[in-house]
Amino acid sequence: MANTFKNLALKIKAINQRYSEPHIEMSKGVKIALVALRIYLLFLVSLMVYKFILLLQ
Amino acid sequence: MNFFSKLYYRLRKSWKAVQLYLVIAGPGLVVMIADNDAGGITTYAATGAKYGYNLIWFLLILIPVAYYVQEMTVRLGAVTKRGHAEAIFDGFGAFWGWFSLIDLMIVDWLTLVTEFIGMTSALQIFGVPPWLTVVGVISLMAMIVINGRYWTWEKIAMLFCALNLIYIPGAFMVHPSVSQIIGDGLIPNFPGGFNGQLFFFLMANIGTTIAPWMLFFQQSSVVDKGLQEKDIPWGKFDTLLGSTLTVIVAIFIVIVTGTVLKGVEIDSASQAAEHLMQTNHYVGTFMAIGLFDAGLLGAICISLASSWAFGEIFGWAHSLNQKIKEAPWFYASYFFTLITAGLIVLIPNAPLVLITLFVQVIAVTLLPAALVFLILLLNDKKHMGIYCNTLSQNLIGGFIVVAIVILSTLYGVSVMFPTLFA
Numbered sequence: 001m002a003n004t005f006k007n008l009a010l011k012i013k014a015i016n017q018r019y020s021e022p023h024i025e026m027s028k029g030v031k032i033a034l035v036a037l038r039i040y041l042l043f044l045v046s047l048m049v050y051k052f053i054l055l056l057q
Numbered sequence: 058m059n060f061f062s063k064l065y066y067r068l069r070k071s072w073k074a075v076q077l078y079l080v081i082a083g084p085g086l087v088v089m090i091a092d093n094d095a096g097g098i099t100t101y102a103a104t105g106a107k108y109g110y111n112l113i114w115f116l117l118i119l120i121p122v123a124y125y126v127q128e129m130t131v132r133l134g135a136v137t138k139r140g141h142a143e144a145i146f147d148g149f150g151a152f153w154g155w156f157s158l159i160d161l162m163i164v165d166w167l168t169l170v171t172e173f174i175g176m177t178s179a180l181q182i183f184g185v186p187p188w189l190t191v192v193g194v195i196s197l198m199a200m201i202v203i204n205g206r207y208w209t210w211e212k213i214a215m216l217f218c219a220l221n222l223i224y225i226p227g228a229f230m231v232h233p234s235v236s237q238i239i240g241d242g243l244i245p246n247f248p249g250g251f252n253g254q255l256f257f258f259l260m261a262n263i264g265t266t267i268a269p270w271m272l273f274f275q276q277s278s279v280v281d282k283g284l285q286e287k288d289i290p291w292g293k294f295d296t297l298l299g300s301t302l303t304v305i306v307a308i309f310i311v312i313v314t315g316t317v318l319k320g321v322e323i324d325s326a327s328q329a330a331e332h333l334m335q336t337n338h339y340v341g342t343f344m345a346i347g348l349f350d351a352g353l354l355g356a357i358c359i360s361l362a363s364s365w366a367f368g369e370i371f372g373w374a375h376s377l378n379q380k381i382k383e384a385p386w387f388y389a390s391y392f393f394t395l396i397t398a399g400l401i402v403l404i405p406n407a408p409l410v411l412i413t414l415f416v417q418v419i420a421v422t423l424l425p426a427a428l429v430f431l432i433l434l435l436n437d438k439k440h441m442g443i444y445c446n447t448l449s450q451n452l453i454g455g456f457i458v459v460a461i462v463i464l465s466t467l468y469g470v471s472v473m474f475p476t477l478f479a
Binding site: 011015016019020021022023024025030033034037040041044045047048051 | 146147148149150151153154370371372418421422425426429433434437438439462466469470473474
């Protein structure tokens, strides 16, 4: 069992290394799109957290 | 004589084209028809019951919307020979890759639960206990994939796609008024004015037409089938045919419930089937069979979408052309998601309604990201070469993506805060 988790952790590390650098050309448009996506997702997650707090109350 | 030889030549050429299409047909048809899954059937049934034929024009608009989004996955898959998950990891790095993969896993698993809810509720109408449905469905799906051939899996899936057309005879059996369908349904209108409830229904219809798993599924399916760049025109045709068929089926569901159940509050497709049985036993039966088929087709595709994505990233063998021994992790993840989703439905008092709502909210976090990545990847000249998006494709695709992102976000928000648009 411990071996399986160890292997999984190693595999994830290898994946992170393999894809550490984005291979798409990082033009200005791509950068703007990715920043907008991060802001959008932050907004959504904040809404979900707010809803969760409302449900708890 | 010359005329007959020319006719023979043309017929032979056309027949060869049909034969070629039949070889390539599959990913587009299956993904688009599977899009009419259990949740989709419920949405269309509720739309017809609430607004009659009045929103048919809106469904027609969804044909090009679905086509333009999905055809991009055909090009991306055929050119790069990579699934969508792998393309995101490679194109945008590990952060966005993991985000998409984990989000896809959650959305797919929750959607699978909703497919099982649809299938069990459909067969309960015929007196089949839920446990038997779950066991039967898992056994059936095991038999479909276990033979180790993509071709066989695809043709069986296409048989279930054909069963999805059951709503068409059902609609003829309720004798709808054709003039009313044309008058009310084909001219754009907003029944009762543009209010919050109507907006919710429009958003729900868009939400069921474009789902995140579809992008991942079709691209991986194109790769697993081995489509080449030369096959792209047929792949596009396949997608166009699929998107047209899926909307036609949706329209016939709206016609059935719009004719028989107009004014009745519908919460689920199984409830619609039970109501229909009271007025026309056969139409109600068709609705229940169609709901089961839709859930099954959805489950077949969704469970594969996750397994393909994991296989691509973890480097496991991940093809339906491989036997269980050759691709153990691929099949293990396939059966794990399937069995756990089925078991959830069998838990007494499980929060199934909450799960159904949660799917819509979580899907909103993945869909915009997957669509934006799709457009950006299709503009990557280095990998896409001549199959890169043209200006007009970018304008159309960009407009559709922005519209879907806005509407699906509003839909997700309205599910979380139901009174917001009231």
